[in-house]
Amino acid sequence: MxxxxxxxxxxxxxxxxxxxxxxxxxxxxxxxxxxVLVISRVQRHRQIVRRVVQVLSIGFFFYIVYSCLGxxxxxxxxxxxxxxxxxxxxxxxxxxxxxxxxxxxxLIAGPVFCGWICPTGTLxxxxxxxxxxxAKRRRGRLSPAQLVVLAVLVSGFxxxxxxxSIKKELFVEDSSLHWAASLILLCYLVLAxxxxxxxxxxxxxxxxxxxxxxxxxxxxxxxxxxxxxxARSDPASALATVIIMIAALFVARSxxxxxxxxxxxxxxxxxxxxxxIVSDRAxxxxxxxxxxxxxxxxIDNGRIRTEACQFCFSCVDHCPTGAFQLVDVWRLSAERPAxxxxxxxxxxxx
Amino acid sequence: MRTVAALLGAALITTLPxxxxxxxxxxxxxxGRCDAANSASITIDAPKSGPPRAWTFDGSGRVWGYEPxxxxxxxPTLGMADKRAVVAVGSYDHTVYALDASSGNTLWKFxxxxxxxxxxxxxxxxxxxxxxxxxxxxxxxAIDAEQGRPLWVHExxxxxxxxxxxxxxxxxxxxxxxxxxxxxVSYWVWDGSLTHNEAxxxxxxxxxxxxxxxxxxxxxxxxxxxxVFAQSSGRNFxxxxxxxxxxxxxxADTGRLLWAKTELxxxxxxxxxxxxxxxxxxxxxxxYGSLRGLSIETxxxxxxxxxxxxxxxxxxxxGSGRGARVFVGSYDRHLYCLDAATGKEIFAHxxxxxIYSSPALVPSGAHxxxxxxxxxxxxxxxxxxxxxxxxxxxxxxxxxNVAGLDxxxxxxxxxxxxxxxxxxxxxxxxxxxxxxPLEDDSRIVPRLRSNLGFWISFPLALAxxxxxxxxxxxxxxxxxxxxxxxxxxxxxxxxxxxxxx
Numbered sequence: 001m002x003x004x005x006x007x008x009x010x011x012x013x014x015x016x017x018x019x020x021x022x023x024x025x026x027x028x029x030x031x032x033x034x035x036v037l038v039i040s041r042v043q044r045h046r047q048i049v050r051r052v053v054q055v056l057s058i059g060f061f062f063y064i065v066y067s068c069l070g071x072x073x074x075x076x077x078x079x080x081x082x083x084x085x086x087x088x089x090x091x092x093x094x095x096x097x098x099x100x101x102x103x104x105x106x107l108i109a110g111p112v113f114c115g116w117i118c119p120t121g122t123l124x125x126x127x128x129x130x131x132x133x134x135a136k137r138r139r140g141r142l143s144p145a146q147l148v149v150l151a152v153l154v155s156g157f158x159x160x161x162x163x164x165s166i167k168k169e170l171f172v173e174d175s176s177l178h179w180a181a182s183l184i185l186l187c188y189l190v191l192a193x194x195x196x197x198x199x200x201x202x203x204x205x206x207x208x209x210x211x212x213x214x215x216x217x218x219x220x221x222x223x224x225x226x227x228x229x230x231a232r233s234d235p236a237s238a239l240a241t242v243i244i245m246i247a248a249l250f251v252a253r254s255x256x257x258x259x260x261x262x263x264x265x266x267x268x269x270x271x272x273x274x275x276x277i278v279s280d281r282a283x284x285x286x287x288x289x290x291x292x293x294x295x296x297x298x299i300d301n302g303r304i305r306t307e308a309c310q311f312c313f314s315c316v317d318h319c320p321t322g323a324f325q326l327v328d329v330w331r332l333s334a335e336r337p338a339x340x341x342x343x344x345x346x347x348x349x350x
Numbered sequence: 351m352r353t354v355a356a357l358l359g360a361a362l363i364t365t366l367p368x369x370x371x372x373x374x375x376x377x378x379x380x381x382g383r384c385d386a387a388n389s390a391s392i393t394i395d396a397p398k399s400g401p402p403r404a405w406t407f408d409g410s411g412r413v414w415g416y417e418p419x420x421x422x423x424x425x426p427t428l429g430m431a432d433k434r435a436v437v438a439v440g441s442y443d444h445t446v447y448a449l450d451a452s453s454g455n456t457l458w459k460f461x462x463x464x465x466x467x468x469x470x471x472x473x474x475x476x477x478x479x480x481x482x483x484x485x486x487x488x489x490x491x492a493i494d495a496e497q498g499r500p501l502w503v504h505e506x507x508x509x510x511x512x513x514x515x516x517x518x519x520x521x522x523x524x525x526x527x528x529x530x531x532x533x534x535v536s537y538w539v540w541d542g543s544l545t546h547n548e549a550x551x552x553x554x555x556x557x558x559x560x561x562x563x564x565x566x567x568x569x570x571x572x573x574x575x576x577x578v579f580a581q582s583s584g585r586n587f588x589x590x591x592x593x594x595x596x597x598x599x600x601x602a603d604t605g606r607l608l609w610a611k612t613e614l615x616x617x618x619x620x621x622x623x624x625x626x627x628x629x630x631x632x633x634x635x636x637x638y639g640s641l642r643g644l645s646i647e648t649x650x651x652x653x654x655x656x657x658x659x660x661x662x663x664x665x666x667x668x669g670s671g672r673g674a675r676v677f678v679g680s681y682d683r684h685l686y687c688l689d690a691a692t693g694k695e696i697f698a699h700x701x702x703x704x705i706y707s708s709p710a711l712v713p714s715g716a717h718x719x720x721x722x723x724x725x726x727x728x729x730x731x732x733x734x735x736x737x738x739x740x741x742x743x744x745x746x747x748x749x750x751n752v753a754g755l756d757x758x759x760x761x762x763x764x765x766x767x768x769x770x771x772x773x774x775x776x777x778x779x780x781x782x783x784x785x786x787p788l789e790d791d792s793r794i795v796p797r798l799r800s801n802l803g804f805w806i807s808f809p810l811a812l813a814x815x816x817x818x819x820x821x822x823x824x825x826x827x828x829x830x831x832x833x834x835x836x837x838x839x840x841x842x843x844x845x846x847x848x849x850x851x
Binding site: 178181182185186189194196198199200202203 | 807808811812815816818819820822823825826827
């Protein structure tokens with residue numbers, strides 16, 4: 001072959017090299033979203049179906065969608081994809097595609113990724129389910145003795161870190177441990193009533209900013225759950241995941257509440273998303289069933305905090321009076337500029 | 351009696367390096383690790399290159415930070431071009447760089463259609479130097495080593511719209527038959543589309559001068575290592591491993607499979623060939639942690655040695671016949687030296703991290719040594735004869751964490767006697783290629799890995815976080831008049847912004 005005349009196919013071939021092996025991942029994720037969009041409309045046994053989808057999603061993530069789709073990886077990938085616009089469009093598409101799918105789906109259909117698909121959320125739900133099996137007590141109410149036990153657990157975690165680090169078992173550059181330690185510290189402070197749940201949720205902005213800055217400066221960060229998605233041995237990431245599950249035993253979905261950067265982004269987008277769950281105050285009898293079933297404490301007095309809602313539909317399915325409804329906000333806005341008289345939502349405090 | 355034993359021992363120690371000297375340093379880097387013994391060391395007398403010095407070629411700005419952690423990073427190779435000593439190295443930025451081995455100056459660069467993870471190799475014909483490059487764009491390039499111009503290109507797999515990338519092993523230059531110079535390239539290509547979900551592992555032989563295909567051999571659908579060309583008893587062999595756990599021996603003349611030895615785990619590195627005291631052997635290593643000596647004729651096992659953890663680098667062989675030794679690094683944090691004929695351990699040198707690289711041998715000079723990179727971020731230099739630690743050099747922080755270790759074949763060091771001075775060339779994981787003089791006493795200043803950054807960053811991260819959370823809580827409580835102190839999960843009324851009526 002004449003080296004000066006490369007085959008014409010190269011013109012098409014080379015740009016697509018970066019996409020190798022990703023079509024299955026993309027198709028899988030799109031399929032997941034479509035599946036959720038369709039079956040979340042089915043009201044019968046919706047919570048059981050949600051659990052099935054969550055288990056299915058973990059399988060999808062473990063076996064198919066594994067390339068850097070951690071909560072941190074998606075931010076890092078998006079930034080890198082942005083830098084390629086103008087020079088390598090297809091590669092840019094590859095790096096940005098998965099985050100764009102998640103955010104677009106949030107804008108169109110609400111934060112279904114958090115409530116139905118996210119494997120980290122599923123693991124936390126599993127921990128929460130175990131807690132309800134073990135103790136019927138309401139979460140967040142610990143006696144002083146229990147707080148002491150919890151303090152010992154936190155200290156034990158830090159001691160384990162020290163031992164592992166001294167023995168060089170951990171690559172100390174792995175920052176997933178920083179996030180795990182932050183999470184367990186925050187949970188302890190919340191349970192000890194030194195800090196409160198709702199104000200602490202603003203720290204997700206900090207978490208997102210930290211990821212953004214480190215990704216922009218090409219610093220290495222690894223998500224919790226990273227070890228699972230990539231099927232590799234990663235003691236730091238595995239330890240961080242265990243810590244997230246332990247934290248969820250005490251504060252349900254604590255990772256989502258306090259530190260998840262994607263939770264911050266999806267919550268932000270949910271303010272403008274097409275679908276939203278709203279409550280009818282005329283029907284609500286203030287029984288509190290919805291608040292009891294909401295894993296992220298997104299409901300207060302029958303009102304939903306938009307940025308905290310994860311679209312699990314627990315409130316809709318458990319409300320004895322049927323006060324909660326899924327509403328197409330965009331259509332409502334187009335048809336009636338003024339919102340329905342009796343629906344109520346809570347937007348973000350600031 | 352004791353005196354005789356001492357004299358015999360001393361004679362053995364002094365003669366081993368001498369015997370090795372004649373065999374270890376190859377003259378042309380025509381395979382991934384220079385020769386069939388994987389010695390990774392070469393002697394170059396280059397009049398146009400001055401005395402070599404320490405230098406660093408910073409490629410980090412051209413490489414996206416974390417990609418090398420999940421793939422293969424090209425080891426440097428050395429050769430001669432226009433009477434200059436040249437270091438060639440592939441990069442993730444699709445480019446092959448040729449640098450002056452003495453000064454680090456860029457002589458030329460050649461951009462392919464994909465990241466280059468395989469080691470480029472050199473060849474000389476008609477008084478000219480060639481470089482063969484296998485890129486992940488499924489293409490083998492023959493390049494003029496002096497000018498950096500392409501001489502021929504060959505696409506190993508035909509294009510189709512849905513085909514994905516490929517992993518091509520380092521080319522090896524040998525012969526098909528008795529007269530035809532050939533380039534052998536192993537490759538693994540896949541199509542990840544929903545309609546064509548398939549993978550192929552193949553070896554192709556190309557004529558070295560024109561790039562015309564001579565034969566092609568199918569070896570299943572698993573990733574292959576680079577090939578090693580070996581000659582024994584007048585026959586041409588091609589040796590390679592596969593991630594399906596097989597070591598294959600092919601006839602280099604026809605591509606016909608001669609034998610396959612199945613290992614208990616994947617084989618991530620090319621085997622080595624040695625003319626040992628018990629006959630010609632193939633020395634293979636696997637992720638199972640095994641090292642085996644196999645007859646090159648039949649694949650029958652002659653000896654077996656088990657290390658404590660996986661082996662991802664190639665074994666290197668020093669010498670031949672009696673006294674031939676095998677060097678290999680293991681993830682069990684030891685560099686092993688074994689007798690090539692019996693597989694018996696001669697020494698095991700401990701380091702503070704798993705050894706991921708293939709060793710490079712420095713058989714002569716004031717301190718004959720073996721070089722190997724480990725996950726303690728050091729390049730270790732160990733005495734060839736006794737396993738004594740000579741020095742170690744900090745080669746940079748990893749840009750990827752422990753997660754990617756067993757999925758990667760990281761760059762291995764290369765050694766070269768350039769104009770009478772031994773140098774090591776190390777592609778580090780921070781994107782830099784470093785040239786390190788090996789006989790400069792001022793260089794022996796090992797920098798220990800420190801956890802200081804970790805211990806500083808932990809309180810720096812946690813303390814402000816807790817303080818900020820507390821400040822947010824205090825502000826919220828003040829606004830709510832201490833309403834929240836009774837229940838940390840209570841929702842402040844101030845968060846109710848929109849009541850639609």
